[in-house]
Amino acid sequence: MRLVIAECSIDYAGRLSAHLPKASRLLMLKADGSLLVHSDGGSYKPLNWMSPPCTFTISDPSATEAAAGVTELWTLTNTKTDDKLVVSVYSTRHDESFELGVDPGLIKDGVEAHLQKLLAEHIETLGSGYSLVRREYMTAVGPIDILAKDSDGGSVAVEIKRRGEIDGVEQLTRYLELMNRDPLLAPVQGVFAAQEIRPQARVLATDRGIRCVTLDYDALRGMDDPESRLF
Template identity: 70%
Template sequence: MRVVIARCQVDYAGRLTAHLPMATRVIMVKADGSVLVHSDGGSYKPLNWMSPPCTLREEVAEDGVTEWTVSAAKSDDTLRIRIEKVLHDTSHDLGVDPGLRKDGVEKHLQELLAEHTTTLGEGMSLVRREYMTAIGPVDLLCRDAAGAAVAVEIKRRGEIDGVEQLTRYLELMNRDPQLRPVRGVFAAQEIKPQARVLAEDRGIRCVVVNYDELRGIDDPSLRLF
């Protein structure tokens, strides 16, 4: 990973346009090729970014300012960063990340929903658990009764950050011609009202699941073998 702290101006062009005026920001270039621009606020979400696959080209403009051009491989989207002054530039090899380890209840909830996908919708069937995307694994990849792909994110408590996480997964998965269109399902034992409003506004269906009922379906004492 490369981390650059610099005074920079950022312009995004593609399906939408966005402009960030000159200011001091953190630019992260990850090993998977993604480029993210952060400020010293706004929690974890970057101000702007380009997801892989993409290419990064660095050059010096006629006025002596360093320019980065990040181009998406599968679209005309571009992220242009004009760097006025570099305050810090360092690279680190982070190695292979072991991935997020869920707590016992959330992990078991994922296992139960993988076995009983019809809890998420009639005709729903499992394709695979922990379907890997460029930014991490989505909990379940399913197919609905019509055969369309459905990405399922599972939480104990459904909050806005979980909806944002699923939104990023859907954005990447819908770029894959073999998957799209991909719908989203946000499943949790409890979903906060603000998270539900945000999810529904983005076309993501919310499902409240009862962990105890699911455990009852899979009660080991009822098995013959």
């Protein structure tokens, strides 16, 4: 992990284009080749990023760029999509690298892990014609619980919680923004699934186009048949 605090501007070119003007930012270069650009606000969400697989090169600025104060250019190119993220570095206040070693990964709550397994086995719970692609689909910012296909063959990312709160919606939003950059997956729809979903989380999810699904743990385990209930 390399952490750099620099005065920089950012240009992203790909399916969409974006520009971040000159400012002090934290640049996180990870061992998997990804780069995340953070400001000192906006919670944990990066301002922009480039996900692997990608190449990373450092080059000298052009005469015009050097005259404007740029000292070096960082270029990250995604080898699948040819998307580019260019960091124009003006000055560096901190630059340090750390060896973090192999991460054991997130250990989920027992109920959440079981819900994931059960929903994968009964993926039709999400709708007629749904099919499972895989569990724990890895992205550059962590694994999405389930990647599925709907009846039209569209990609669906499912985040599962025991209790659905705003943090879970934010987490799924981050995954969706990243996955929708992949032309092999896009467009990706989001499903926020939980045994209980807080009203605020449901409102936020709906506002972002994310479908909410309430899971019946006993029904998924085959211990309860909702259709046979009197009330």
